[in-house]
Amino acid sequence: EAQVTQNPRYLITVTGKKLTVTCSQNMNHEYMSWYRQDPGLGLRQIYYSMNVEVTDKGDVPEGYKVSRKEKRNFPLILESPSPNQTSLYFCASSRSGFRFTDTQYFGPGTRLTVL
């Protein structure tokens, strides 16, 4: 089944404790992206990747890191999480970042709480 998976689905952590949220897709997609969703704000892009080893900042990149060493994986890293990073996070992928007709497929979301 074609899908985007994220792990963990739920995470409660404390301020300053490094964490990684994994994202994997099995559709051989070139483009991958991370969004965060906050009440009343909709979804906002954190980082994106056009292909392996090619990443760039989205609208709200502060406090986050990403890497794209393999085509299928695009982990989101919080080196020192803070309470304002409490949010619902979505990973998304599409066949190509250049083909704007391509649909972005979303993962199931990761609910992160930083105490």
Added chain:
Amino acid sequence: AQTVTQSQPEMSVQEAETVTLSCTYDTSESDYYLFWYKQPPSRQMILVIRQEAYKQQNATENRFSVNFQKAAKSFSLKISDSQLGDAAMYFCAYRSVSNYGGSQGNLIFGKGTKLSVKP
């Protein structure tokens, strides 16, 4: 920068009736894509319908259709014969076809409209 506005935080519809969700956007571009995504309680983001700005014909997908008014920068979603399973948060989103002033592939979302369906 582009913005997307959904002016109805919540809407309600009777089962089997029709409801229209509003979306307006602001852009200086002439070519772009518009989307409606559905987010049910499971939180999964599901693409409902997509519209290319250069196409005058309104997109339709079964019970879902859009009214795309390019000059007015309006992109409303009509749900016909509403079903209980349509209850969800609906997001309107914009995607540029150029990279000028923003990240490639970035979907710019509105704040969402919560749709309730009454039996």
